[in-house]
Amino acid sequence: MIPEVGHFALIIGLCLALLLTILPAWGAYRRDAVMMGLAPGLAIGLLVFVTISFTCLAVAFLQDDFSVKVVASNSNSLLPDFYKFSALWGNHEGSLLLWGLILCLWISAVALFSGQLPLLVLARVLSVMGGIAVGFLSFSLFTSNPFERILPGAPADGSDLNPLLQDPGLIIHPPLLYMGYVGFSVAFAFAIAALLGGRLDASWARWSRPWTNVAWAFLSLGIMLGSWWAYYELGWGGWWFWDPVENASFMPWLAGTALLHSLSVTEKRGLFKSWTVLLAIFAFSLSLLGTFMVRSGVLTSVHAFATDPARGMFILVFLAIVVGGSLTLYALRAPAVTSRVSFAWVSRESLLLFNNVVFLVSTLTVLFGTLFPLIMDALGLGKYSVGPPYFNAVFVPLMAITAPVMGLGPISRWKGDSVGRWQSELAVPAVVALLCGITLPLLGREYNLWVALAATLAAWLTLGLCRDLWNRVRAAASPLRGLRRLTPSYWGMFIAHLGFAACVIGIVATSQYSIEHDLKMRPGDREVLAGYEFTFVELANVRGPNFLADEARITVSRNGERVAALAPQKRRYLASGQVMTEAAIDPGLFRDLYVAMGEPIGEEGAWAIRLHYKPMVRWMWLGAILMAIGGFTTAFDKRYRRQRTPVRAGAVAEAATRAG
Amino acid sequence: MHPVRKQRLLLVLFIVLFSSAAIGLVTYALRGNINLFFPPAEVAAGMAPPGQPIRVGGMVAEGSVRRSEDSLLVRFDLTDFQASVPVEYEGILPDLFDEGQGAVASGRLNARGVLEATEVLAKHDENYMPPEVADALEKSGYDHKGNKQ
Numbered sequence: 112m113i114p115e116v117g118h119f120a121l122i123i124g125l126c127l128a129l130l131l132t133i134l135p136a137w138g139a140y141r142r143d144a145v146m147m148g149l150a151p152g153l154a155i156g157l158l159v160f161v162t163i164s165f166t167c168l169a170v171a172f173l174q175d176d177f178s179v180k181v182v183a184s185n186s187n188s189l190l191p192d193f194y195k196f197s198a199l200w201g202n203h204e205g206s207l208l209l210w211g212l213i214l215c216l217w218i219s220a221v222a223l224f225s226g227q228l229p230l231l232v233l234a235r236v237l238s239v240m241g242g243i244a245v246g247f248l249s250f251s252l253f254t255s256n257p258f259e260r261i262l263p264g265a266p267a268d269g270s271d272l273n274p275l276l277q278d279p280g281l282i283i284h285p286p287l288l289y290m291g292y293v294g295f296s297v298a299f300a301f302a303i304a305a306l307l308g309g310r311l312d313a314s315w316a317r318w319s320r321p322w323t324n325v326a327w328a329f330l331s332l333g334i335m336l337g338s339w340w341a342y343y344e345l346g347w348g349g350w351w352f353w354d355p356v357e358n359a360s361f362m363p364w365l366a367g368t369a370l371l372h373s374l375s376v377t378e379k380r381g382l383f384k385s386w387t388v389l390l391a392i393f394a395f396s397l398s399l400l401g402t403f404m405v406r407s408g409v410l411t412s413v414h415a416f417a418t419d420p421a422r423g424m425f426i427l428v429f430l431a432i433v434v435g436g437s438l439t440l441y442a443l444r445a446p447a448v449t450s451r452v453s454f455a456w457v458s459r460e461s462l463l464l465f466n467n468v469v470f471l472v473s474t475l476t477v478l479f480g481t482l483f484p485l486i487m488d489a490l491g492l493g494k495y496s497v498g499p500p501y502f503n504a505v506f507v508p509l510m511a512i513t514a515p516v517m518g519l520g521p522i523s524r525w526k527g528d529s530v531g532r533w534q535s536e537l538a539v540p541a542v543v544a545l546l547c548g549i550t551l552p553l554l555g556r557e558y559n560l561w562v563a564l565a566a567t568l569a570a571w572l573t574l575g576l577c578r579d580l581w582n583r584v585r586a587a588a589s590p591l592r593g594l595r596r597l598t599p600s601y602w603g604m605f606i607a608h609l610g611f612a613a614c615v616i617g618i619v620a621t622s623q624y625s626i627e628h629d630l631k632m633r634p635g636d637r638e639v640l641a642g643y644e645f646t647f648v649e650l651a652n653v654r655g656p657n658f659l660a661d662e663a664r665i666t667v668s669r670n671g672e673r674v675a676a677l678a679p680q681k682r683r684y685l686a687s688g689q690v691m692t693e694a695a696i697d698p699g700l701f702r703d704l705y706v707a708m709g710e711p712i713g714e715e716g717a718w719a720i721r722l723h724y725k726p727m728v729r730w731m732w733l734g735a736i737l738m739a740i741g742g743f744t745t746a747f748d749k750r751y752r753r754q755r756t757p758v759r760a761g762a763v764a765e766a767a768t769r770a771g
Numbered sequence: 772m773h774p775v776r777k778q779r780l781l782l783v784l785f786i787v788l789f790s791s792a793a794i795g796l797v798t799y800a801l802r803g804n805i806n807l808f809f810p811p812a813e814v815a816a817g818m819a820p821p822g823q824p825i826r827v828g829g830m831v832a833e834g835s836v837r838r839s840e841d842s843l844l845v846r847f848d849l850t851d852f853q854a855s856v857p858v859e860y861e862g863i864l865p866d867l868f869d870e871g872q873g874a875v876a877s878g879r880l881n882a883r884g885v886l887e888a889t890e891v892l893a894k895h896d897e898n899y900m901p902p903e904v905a906d907a908l909e910k911s912g913y914d915h916k917g918n919k920q
Contacts, residue, residue, distance in 0.1 A: 346866070453778065468786060472793045479797060483805070494808035494903055496826060496877075497801070504800035509793070629843055629862050690866045709863030712838060719843050719863050 114179050117167025118258040121208075124160040124215075125248040127153055131218075131241030135234035139307075147234035151222035154237055157244065158219040165212045168257055172199050178265035181205055181257050187271040187686045189657040197282040198272040203406060203422075204257035206285060210402075211247050213289045217297055218244065221322070227752070228318060235304035236297075243296050246429045254422045271686035274658070280340035288333030288360060292398040294326020295363055298370065299395035302388045303437055306444040311388065316378035319391070321746040323374060324603070327367045328742025334360050335735035346692035346707040348627065348723040350731065353502040358481040359401030362474050366394040369470035371742075372463050380525055382460060385445040386467070392437045397474070399430045404481075455527035462520045469513045476505045514568040514615065518575035521604065522582070536582075540574035555726070556624050556641065565619035569612040576608055599747040607741025610734040617730025626724045629709070632663075633717040641724040643704060644668050650716050658682040660693070663708055663718060667697065674704070681708045702726045806877060810907030814880070815854030821880040827856050828875035828903040830915060836870055849876060849886075852913035860888040868893040873904035873915065 131153040138146025168181075172195045177183040185205070186198045200206040218240045225233050251257065275281075301319035305311045337357065342350040351357065370390040377387045403426040454460040480497045487495045522536055548567030552558050583601075587593030628640055632647045639645075648664045660680040667674045675697035682691045694707040702724065709719025806824040819825050827849055835848035835855075843862055847870075848855040858876045868874055868891060878888035892901065913919055 456778075456781070464782075468789055472790065476793060476797055480801075483801075494826075494906070495805045496808065497805050501800045501804040504804065505793075505796050508796065631841065631843060692866055707863075709843070712843075713840050721863055 113167050113174075114171050114176065114258040114260065117164045117171070118256070120160045120164040120167065121248065121252060121258075124157055124164060124211075125245065125252060127157040127160060128241050128244040128248055131157060132238055132245055134238075135241075136238040139231055139234045139238070142231075144230060147230050150234045150237040153241070154215075154218045154222035157241075158215040161208075161212050161215045161248070165208055168205060168208060169196060169199055171258075172196060175269070177267070177269050178260050178262055179257075180259045180261050183261060183266050183269045185272050186269040187657065188268055189686060190272060190277070191656055193282060194272060194277050198276070200285045201272050201276040201281065204251070204255045204259075206289075207247065207251045207255055207406075208257050209285065210289050210293065211244065211251055213286065214240070214244050214247060214293045214296065217293055221297055221300075225318070232304055232308065232315075232318070235307050236300045239300035239303045240296060243300075243433075246433075250422075250425050250429065254425050268686070271657075271684060271689075274682065274684045274687070274689050274691040275344060278340065278344050280336055280344065284333060284336040284340055287329055287336060291326050291328075291330025291333050291367075292360070292363060292401065294322065294329055295367060295391075295395045295398050297322040297326065298391040299437070302391035303440065306388060306437075306440050309444060311377075311384045313378050313381050316374050316387065317751065320371070320374045320378060321748070321751045323367065323371050323391075324742045324745045327364070327371055328739040330360070330364050330367060331735050331739040331742065334364060335732050335739070338735075339732050342728070343694055343696055346694045346721070348625075348694070348705050348707070348721070348725065350621075350728065353480075353499045355481050356401075356405050358477050358502075359397075359404045362477055362481070363394050363397040363401060365470050365474040365477065366390060366397050369467045369474070370394050372466045372470075376460055376463050380454070380460060382454065383464070383467075385441075388441060388445065390467075390471075392434075392441065393474075396430070396434045396437075397478075399426070399433060403427055403430055454525075457523075457528050457530055457533075459520065459523045459525050459528070462516055462523060465516050466513065466520070469509055469516075473506060473509045476509070477502065480505070510615075511564070511568070514572060514611075517608065517611070518568075518571040521576055521608065522579040536578060537575060540571060540578050543574055544568075544571035555620070556626075559623045561619055561623050565615050569616045572608060572612040572615075576605055580605065598749075600745045600750075603741040603743075603745030603748075605741070606744060607738045610737025610739075610741060612734070613730045613737060614734030617727050617732075617734055620727035621725055621731065624726045625728075628722045630720060630722070631712050631717050632720045633715055638722060640722050641702075642669055643674065643724065645706070645722055647720070650718070653680065655682065657686065658684045658691075661708070661711075661718075663706075663720065665695070665706055665720075667704055677704070677706045679706045679708045681710075698729065700729060703728050808875075808903050810910055811849055811851045811856045812853040812907075812911055814856045814884075814886075819880055821882065821884075824877065824879055825886075826875055826877040826903070827858070827886055828873070828901060829855070829907050830904070831868070831870050831872055831874050833870050849874065851907045851911040853911040856886055857884070858886045858888050858891075860891050864891055865893040873901055875901050875903055 131150065134146050134153070135150035138144070138149070168179075170176075171179045171182050172186055173192060175182070175186065175188045175195075177186075181202055181204045185202045186195050190198065198205075200209040218237065221240065222233075222237060225236075228236075298319050301315065301322070305315045334357075337360065338350045341352070342348065370387065370393075373383050373387045373390055376383050403423065406422055406426055480501050483497050484495045487493055518540070519533060519537070523533065544567050547570035548563045551566040551570075552562040555562055580597075583597060584590050584593035587596055626641050628638060630638060632638065634647050634649050636647045637644055644667065646666050646668070648666055651662045651664060653660045653662045660682040662678050662680045665677045665679070667677060677695035677697060679695040680693040682693055683689070684691065692707050692709075694705060696706075697704040703726075705721075705723035705725055707721045709721060711718050806826055808826045808828065809819045811827060811829045813819060814827055819827075829849040829851045832848040832850045832855055835846075837846045839845070845860050845864060846857065847860075848857055850856075858878075860876065860878075872893060875892045876886055876888040877890045877892075878886050881887050908915060
């Protein structure tokens with residue numbers, strides 16, 4: 112009964128989404144305030160019904176209703192309750208419903224928190240988002256109905272959730288990632304609404320900025336969690352594989368990074384308007400492309416589910432409509448919104464332009480590497496695969512040239528600056544950064560030029576930020592007042608840039624200094640790795656709630672002192688019989704020790720054991736968390752909630768008329 | 772020249788230079804870092820270049836997995852039931868690697884015709900078959916259990 116309620120609620124949701132697409136758009140076209148006024152109510156109604164539908168599916172999972180196909184193939188009565196719940200999105204149908212729910216959350220959030228938006232704009236934005244909801248809800252209903260029953264002959268028990276997904280990281284990774292993916296639909300909807308209205312002014316950028324920043328922050332967190340999960344769950348100790356599906360989430364992030372920097376120029380200076388719109392379209396299209404790649408089964412990837420081609424076709428058509436439609440609209444309308452505000456080459460604008468070009472080019476190179484195998488295969492030229500060396504060779508230099516420019520960004524002025532001022536402000540940070548680069552690698556295992564470069568760049572970023580902060584604080588009457596005068600926008604930028612510096616250090620140090628030993632160990636064997644002595648004490652049999660495991664008990668000591676006791680497992684899950692490696696990690700701010708079991712070798716209880724020493728690996732994830740915190744912080748800026756500050760709005764309106 | 776036009780010209784020049792540098796980088800990185808997939812039948816027919824990075828995928832032949840007693844060296848055969856390719860790999864195999872299951876090995880063919888693998892990928896859940904393996908089997912006309920279709 113409950114699944115039918117859910118199915119019915121989803122159908123009503125689709126109807127409401129259709130109304131939300133059509134009525135406000137019609138109202139906006141006819142300038143009919145009543146019809147436009149329906150938009151927020153419809154948005155909330157849509158959320159209510161999709162939530163009911165989602166809850167029904169969750170109940171089916173929690174109550175072990177194995178007559179529902181999705182539940183039968185992805186859950187099991189032995190599964191702990193929280194995994195039963197997260198099993199909901201551990202499969203194609205359920206994850207699409209989650210996608211739909213999150214989209215509805217964003218739509219309602221726009222409807223609720225946009226009191227300062229003119230009704231006309233709000234109606235258009237909600238209508239565009241309603242259109243996206245129609246696409247996804249009908250995808251869910253027509254090609255991958257999560258409420259499909261197996262009647263008669265429902266199985267007595269389910270075939271279990273893939274053991275890889277039975278992990279706390281997987282409970283929150285997909286929702287966060289989807290919050291980011293789908294969040295870019297808000298920026299997209301604002302861009303389309305602006306094109307429809309033909310008015311792309313600074314207020315448009317100010318409205319869409321907080322949404323974009325928050326979506327970007329969620330996406331950063333989602334990607335970071337995915338990387339962390341891969342690190343401890345897959346048992347290889349890798350944290351980024353340039354897997355096509357990782358790229359699918361990384362490309363919107365790169366484009367989103369370009370977008371939020373470009374939005375800042377559009378808001379503050381009224382420049383790059385059509386460029387920003389294009390980026391907003393691009394970022395969301397990449398989110399859709401990511402969905403297509405993950406859901407169509409065209410890729411060999413740890414994320415691919417077994418799927419049928421109809422689904423791939425549906426998303427491809429949807430993608431074509433969204434991308435084709437929005438680019439056509441852009442082509443028709445964009446020339447009307449170009450601006451002719453000028454800026455000097457030595458200025459913050461040009462630095463941000465540089466950021467945009469670098470991030471866009473990075474996005475395109477990643478896109479190329481990801482699509483290359485698909486294109487070659489489609490043309491019948493063979494089945495190629497593009498490996499991590501390609502991505503590293505292209506991506507690392509691009510990021511390496513971003514960092515020096517990024518250090519200049521915060522301190523430089525809008526409109527025009529001078530090289531002389533840069534020199535006088537940043538001479539000290541530059542020298543100190545170089546010193547850091549020369550000395551810091553001495554603390555590592557051996558002197559390494561890549562680490563030296565990374566340390567220099569990270570120190571340059573950090574010190575440049577500190578110099579700028581000092582300038583701002585010094586200008587005030589007292590340091591405390593100076594600090595309090597800084598806006599959340601500024602703090603957000605500050606924290607996010609610090610996060611980037613931490614990421615750079617973490618990624619380079621862990622790539623260069625990690626040591627990995629794969630070896631055969633018997634109980635009683637010892638192995639020394641980077642000064643740590645690993646002793647294989649004993650082998651034990653362990654029973655978990657739904658698995659049996661062989662557990663290797665390993666103690667680690669350094670200079671005779673005990674550091675950690677690690678117990679990696681090799682699990683066999685009872686329902687599916689699937690075998691899975693559970694790594695054991697001793698985490699630390701400056702190093703991780705990582706042990707995983709391979710397979711048994713020979714007769715005497717020997718196992719293939721994988722030992723890793725991973726310095727600074729946490730810095731990368733901490734950096735990503737800082738970036739996310741930065742993104743969230745900017746959204747608290749008061750200017751996004753105020754109606755319109757008369758002075759600035761006046762100046763911008765003037766700029767806009769000059770531009771027009 | 773008009774200052775706005777000059778600025779635009781500089782901008783275009785910058786973008787052109789930058790993109791060509793990026794394209795140069797991409798082509799450089801792409802050479803040597805891509806590898807082509809071969810079904811076992813094509814490898815046996817000598818169509819795969821020795822010494823080049825390639826991938827071979829198929830089913831792990833029943834009874835073919837032999838582990839060394841004192842190291843992590845593993846030998847096995849990948850088959851599409853028309854022909855099979857011997858593979859050597861030193862390291863830890865993925866969890867779902869097993870006889871009678873699909874796997875993809877990447878590495879180089881040595882002079883003896885053995886694929887010296889640097890990476891072995893197995894499927895990651897019970898119901899999933901790597902698309903390349905499915906394709907190789909389709910070409911050979913056998914299903915995954917070795918029955919002629």
